[in-house]
Amino acid sequence: MSLPVVTVVSGGIAVVDVTATAPKLGLPVIEATNGRGIAVTKVTTFGLPVTFEASGGGGDFGPELVVNGTFDDATGWGLTSGAAISGGVLILDDDGNGLCMAETTAAETITPGDYVWSLDMGGAAPNNDIYVFIGGASERVSATGGALGHYEGMITTTVADQLILVTGFDNSTSTTIDNLSVKRAL
Numbered sequence: 001m002s003l004p005v006v007t008v009v010s011g012g013i014a015v016v017d018v019t020a021t022a023p024k025l026g027l028p029v030i031e032a033t034n035g036r037g038i039a040v041t042k043v044t045t046f047g048l049p050v051t052f053e054a055s056g057g058g059g060d061f062g063p064e065l066v067v068n069g070t071f072d073d074a075t076g077w078g079l080t081s082g083a084a085i086s087g088g089v090l091i092l093d094d095d096g097n098g099l100c101m102a103e104t105t106a107a108e109t110i111t112p113g114d115y116v117w118s119l120d121m122g123g124a125a126p127n128n129d130i131y132v133f134i135g136g137a138s139e140r141v142s143a144t145g146g147a148l149g150h151y152e153g154m155i156t157t158t159v160a161d162q163l164i165l166v167t168g169f170d171n172s173t174s175t176t177i178d179n180l181s182v183k184r185a186l
Contacts, residue, residue, distance in 0.1 A: 004037035010041035092168035
């Protein structure tokens with residue numbers, strides 16, 4: 001598993017890029033394309049040795065685990081009250097009356113390990129938290145009033161399950177989710 005980092009000109013943790021050396025003895029890191037990572041500044045001496053790994057592709061991740069993550073229709077999804085699929089998006093809007101969620105019904109079995117996820121959040125900004133659950137673990141996508149846009153993250157689960165779930169709790173705005181992707185980190 002690679003540590004997500006964001007390279008900055010100054011003010012980050014001092015790192016020495018040893019990617020080109022053999023054997024690769026540096027801490028494995030990956031440039032966070034979403035800007036959510038530890039700030040690092042590359043130096044030539046007196047820094048933590050790191051090995052930058054390619055982001056995505058190259059066998060870094062397993063196959064896509066979400067069936068119909070583009071929400072073209074409701075195929076492969078179980079929906080609670082307040083969750084709907086319409087117009088090619090998942091809509092989370094329970095009028096502030098509890099939990100609304102969408103659960104995959106056709107996902108591959110989740111085994112213990114690390115999983116990367118990504119999604120696009122649109123519509124109205126959520127007025128409560130939005131979460132992604134994979135297996136028995138979860139990560140908050142956005143807090144109350146969070147920004148709309150593309151989100152990515154990594155979840156480590158220690159249980160075997162078939163659960164891939166997106167939830168909104170007491171969300172009384174029409175927050176939309178699209179392009180949901182979940183892949184196992186290899």
